[in-house]
Amino acid sequence: MKALVKFCLFGMLSLAVSSGSALAQSAASAEARLKELNIALPAVPPPVANYVDSVRVGNLLFLAGNTAPPDWKYKGKVGKDLTVEQGYETARQVGLIMLAKVRAAAGSLDHVRRVVKVLGMVNSADGFGDQPKVMNGFSEFPRGNEMPRVP
Numbered sequence: 001m002k003a004l005v006k007f008c009l010f011g012m013l014s015l016a017v018s019s020g021s022a023l024a025q026s027a028a029s030a031e032a033r034l035k036e037l038n039i040a041l042p043a044v045p046p047p048v049a050n051y052v053d054s055v056r057v058g059n060l061l062f063l064a065g066n067t068a069p070p071d072w073k074y075k076g077k078v079g080k081d082l083t084v085e086q087g088y089e090t091a092r093q094v095g096l097i098m099l100a101k102v103r104a105a106a107g108s109l110d111h112v113r114r115v116v117k118v119l120g121m122v123n124s125a126d127g128f129g130d131q132p133k134v135m136n137g138f139s140e141f142p143r144g145n146e147m148p149r150v151p
Contacts, residue, residue, distance in 0.1 A: 041103060044101050054102075054105040056105065061105055063101050072093070073090075077125045084134060095138045098138075120135040120138055
């Protein structure tokens with residue numbers, strides 16, 4: 001199947017969100033920080049299967065994963081077709097999409113108080129052991145942990 005995407009990076013987030021209009025972050029809001037870094041979030045892609053992108057239960061927001069669409073720059077298995085750096089960059093792109101999903105579900109990234117859990121899966125070659133380095137592209141978003149931290 002040539003149309004099948006060969007590189008899949010799956011990110012699943014659980015977030016604690018506030019329901020009020022007060023900002024969850026005091027120093028610099030997440031939305032302001034994105035503007036400061038000149039980062040525009042992409043449009044939320046439609047689900048590729050029969051699922052919903054997010055479900056909110058109380059103050060928790062659970063997001064469905066993300067699979068690379070056919071037009072993504074890097075495709076293949078990390079450690080065989082792709083370098084760790086290419087996997088890292090793809091994981092960063094998934095992070096942007098997941099943030100866009102959070103914004104769509106919560107109304108603003110400023111309502112996020114804390115990321116509770118991130119689950120990542122990397123399509124990699126047999127014997128490849130650097131999946132954490134690839135996933136750092138997601139967790140170090142945008143680069144070097146530049147997003148404001150919430151105590």
